[in-house]
Amino acid sequence: MRILHLLESGGLYGAERVVLNLSDAMRAAGRFEPVIGCIVQRPGEPSALYDEARRLGFAAEKVLLRNLLLAVDVPQEARRLRGLGIDLIHSHGYKATVYGSFLRALWPVPITATCHLWFMRPGTPAKMKAMVALELRFYRRFRTVVAVSGEIRQVLVHAGVREDRVRVIPNGIPLDPPLLPAAERERLRASLGVGPEGFLVLNAGRLTAQKDQATLLRAVGGLPATGRPVTCLVAGEGELRESLQSQIVAGGWGDRVRLLGFPRRRAGAAAGGRCVRAAVARRRHADDPAGDGRRRHAHRGHAGGRYPHAGPGRRHGPGRAARRPGRAGRGAAAVARRARTGRPPGRRRPRRGASRAFQ
Numbered sequence: 001m002r003i004l005h006l007l008e009s010g011g012l013y014g015a016e017r018v019v020l021n022l023s024d025a026m027r028a029a030g031r032f033e034p035v036i037g038c039i040v041q042r043p044g045e046p047s048a049l050y051d052e053a054r055r056l057g058f059a060a061e062k063v064l065l066r067n068l069l070l071a072v073d074v075p076q077e078a079r080r081l082r083g084l085g086i087d088l089i090h091s092h093g094y095k096a097t098v099y100g101s102f103l104r105a106l107w108p109v110p111i112t113a114t115c116h117l118w119f120m121r122p123g124t125p126a127k128m129k130a131m132v133a134l135e136l137r138f139y140r141r142f143r144t145v146v147a148v149s150g151e152i153r154q155v156l157v158h159a160g161v162r163e164d165r166v167r168v169i170p171n172g173i174p175l176d177p178p179l180l181p182a183a184e185r186e187r188l189r190a191s192l193g194v195g196p197e198g199f200l201v202l203n204a205g206r207l208t209a210q211k212d213q214a215t216l217l218r219a220v221g222g223l224p225a226t227g228r229p230v231t232c233l234v235a236g237e238g239e240l241r242e243s244l245q246s247q248i249v250a251g252g253w254g255d256r257v258r259l260l261g262f263p264r265r266r267a268g269a270a271a272g273g274r275c276v277r278a279a280v281a282r283r284r285h286a287d288d289p290a291g292d293g294r295r296r297h298a299h300r301g302h303a304g305g306r307y308p309h310a311g312p313g314r315r316h317g318p319g320r321a322a323r324r325p326g327r328a329g330r331g332a333a334a335v336a337r338r339a340r341t342g343r344p345p346g347r348r349r350p351r352r353g354a355s356r357a358f359q
Contacts, residue, residue, distance in 0.1 A: 039065050098138065218247075232256060
């Protein structure tokens with residue numbers, strides 16, 4: 001039985017890992033053949049999930065379903081996927097559920113869904129509200145909907161999905177990788193400033209309201225100062241980083257709670273070259289090696305801050321400076337020439353005038 005796991009992915013996060021784990025279990029069972037279907041908005045769009053699925057030996061497809069061209073893309077993809085011999089669509093997320101239901105209207109194939117997360121906060125965009133309303137309408141017609149927690153199940157039932165059609169399958173994390181040797185663990189703890197006597201709590205995930213790191217921070221911050229020292233490290237990025245950092249400062253918890261962010265790879269000058277080459281090619285951003293999609297420049301061997309795109313009304317920016325090097329100073333002109341010729345910038349610190357190219 002060939003099962004298409006359909007989802008829109010912004011990186012390798014929780015839902016993506018669950019899908020890969022589920023696909024691995026299906027393959028091991030021998031009765032199912034998983035296919036990872038990654039919804040993309042343009043041909044050739046990169047997808048970390050697609051690349052990881054292929055690396056792990058899974059069949060993977062990029063499914064072109066553009067938001068404004070569904071009338072064109074849905075019939076084409078329905079015909080293409082039918083030719084792949086798909087026996088079941090398993091959607092993950094509101095967009096995959098809605099678009100998968102559109103595909104099914106032109107291609108009679110069973111469909112089911114897993115609801116990984118349900119969180120509508122004040123200020124949610126009207127487009128997302130409309131998509132979630134459609135998602136709920138389709139869920140009411142599905143024979144089975146899977147929720148990854150009892151809380152999500154209650155939300156679905158309260159929203160009108162029949163109780164006997166909702167199944168709970170908790171998320172699972174594979175523990176196949178061996179634990180680090182004791183010496184390596186102690187080295188890592190020391191590099192993070194945690195002594196051998198300390199109790200270390202690590203939270204890894206996007207900094208969003210759904211993950212509720214704020215409650216964890218309050219719990220750790222409220223522990224008594226006496227007894228075994230407790231340190232909480234939060235690894236990840238998200239829209240709540242500033243809010244969480246303010247919470248740490250306001251509570252005076254800086255000695256026991258830290259936000260690590262994403263690990264910064266030593267991209268060096270090559271990252272700056274990618275950014276400038278993207279600007280010369282009039283692309284709005286360069287691929288970010290840290291994986292979070294933010295526009296960056298390089299400074300002295302590290303990935304640095306964001307850079308603005310030179311758009312309408314902007315006098316400065318890497319794109320304009322690189323395309324008009326004569327107006328940006330000799331240093332910026334040299335950077336632009338390297339970008340055009342494909343030569344990576346040197347390891348030396350750029351001259352003063354070059355900074356204009358990265359403002």
